[in-house]
Amino acid sequence: MSAHRVFAAAFFLSGALASISGNDSFGGVTLVGGPPPPRVQSSQTKPEGETSGRTRPIADAPLITITFPTGARILAEVADNPVKRSRGLMFREQLASNTGMLFVFEEAGAWSFWMKNTNVVLDILWLGADKRIVHVEENVPACKRDPCPEYKPNKDALYALELPAGSVKREKLAKGMKLEFTLPPR
Numbered sequence: 172m173s174a175h176r177v178f179a180a181a182f183f184l185s186g187a188l189a190s191i192s193g194n195d196s197f198g199g200v201t202l203v204g205g206p207p208p209p210r211v212q213s214s215q216t217k218p219e220g221e222t223s224g225r226t227r228p229i230a231d232a233p234l235i236t237i238t239f240p241t242g243a244r245i246l247a248e249v250a251d252n253p254v255k256r257s258r259g260l261m262f263r264e265q266l267a268s269n270t271g272m273l274f275v276f277e278e279a280g281a282w283s284f285w286m287k288n289t290n291v292v293l294d295i296l297w298l299g300a301d302k303r304i305v306h307v308e309e310n311v312p313a314c315k316r317d318p319c320p321e322y323k324p325n326k327d328a329l330y331a332l333e334l335p336a337g338s339v340k341r342e343k344l345a346k347g348m349k350l351e352f353t354l355p356p357r
Contacts, residue, residue, distance in 0.1 A: 235247055273332050
């Protein structure tokens with residue numbers, strides 16, 4: 172598999188959509204112009220030398236504390252560039268109940284996620300620039316083969332937070348609620 176596939180999920184230019192076709196000459200990336208925003212693949216291709224069952228954080232992903240309106244806190248890895256966003260939580264066998272991954276985008280959009288090669292069931296929250304929840308998807312299932320369904324918000328979001336399934340219900344999270352966190356310097 173081409174190294175370009177790792178970047179494909181989060182690659183975008185001026186509203187172009189990066190989709191995985193597997194049949195073109197640029198490592199499977201096809202650019203399609205128009206209004207659809209790019210899809211973020213929480214899992215893409217397995218990097219060389221990577222073992223399955225990976226549960227540790229991405230080595231260079233900073234960790235931040237996110238506080239829910241209830242006062243509960245989680246520790247989240249920050250996926251703030253195309254490489255980290257495309258790798259996401261792929262191939263992890265588990266995700267502790269007090270952890271997650273915060274996807275940070277350069278601009279707000281209707282960011283679409285799919286769970287190819289993601290082995291854990293997740294809740295996904297999309298947040299606006301004000302860190303308020305604009306969309307919620309609960310119990311998003313793992314997907315191990317194509318075609319994998321896409322999940323996207325009905326409003327633009329600057330952030331997306333993946334959490335272990337059941338987190339939304341447990342913490343009583345809903346649209347309009349504001350989360351608290353401070354991003355690390357880039």
